[in-house]
Amino acid sequence: MATLNEQLATLIENFSPCDVSDALIKLQKTPEGSTARAGYLADLGKPSIQIPPKPSIYIFNNSTHMHPTVPFSPTTGRNETMPKIAAPATTFKFLAKDASPPSIATENPQKHGFSPGKHWVDHVGEFQASDPSGAGSIVVIEQPENQYCAVTGGIMATRMKALGTKATVVGGRVRDLKELKATGLPVCLGLS
Incomplete structure (x- = not known):
């Protein structure tokens, strides 16, 4: 087999x-x-950044004349340059501090929660270590609306890449665009 x-x-x-x-x-x-x-996967696009007067802040938008673009995003039309990626998904749904966790998380907190003192990225490594196929995974991250922090940045992408992650799909905010690009980890952003 x-x-x-x-x-x-x-x-x-x-x-x-x-x-x-x-x-x-x-x-x-x-x-x-x-x-x-x-x-x-709805609402994936190729966002770009605009650097406003304060260079430490980045604004994502869909304007085609702004640059540089994020490290990787789907393109419209026939894909002849981007790599094809297939792997099992590892999913992370972040909740607002005042939100109640879904029942699945309270029924089995070891499987559907984060251990105190352990970063969520390290759960990617646990999944991949327990997967005998060695296929790696595509990390799918969902961030609650109205949050202004990033759920993925350079350090987390570097760690995911070291753990064997093939790509990540982020429904939320990212930061450290130069570092993200340097990791070579494909990053797709949801733009809904």
């Missing part, structure tokens, strides 16, 4: 994103009244 890495390599080499999407539509059990997503 092929390892997960071999299966992912075959997937990337032999199937286009459209092929995978079509297969997911056929396999997905869509709740009544909703639309099949087929693995589609």
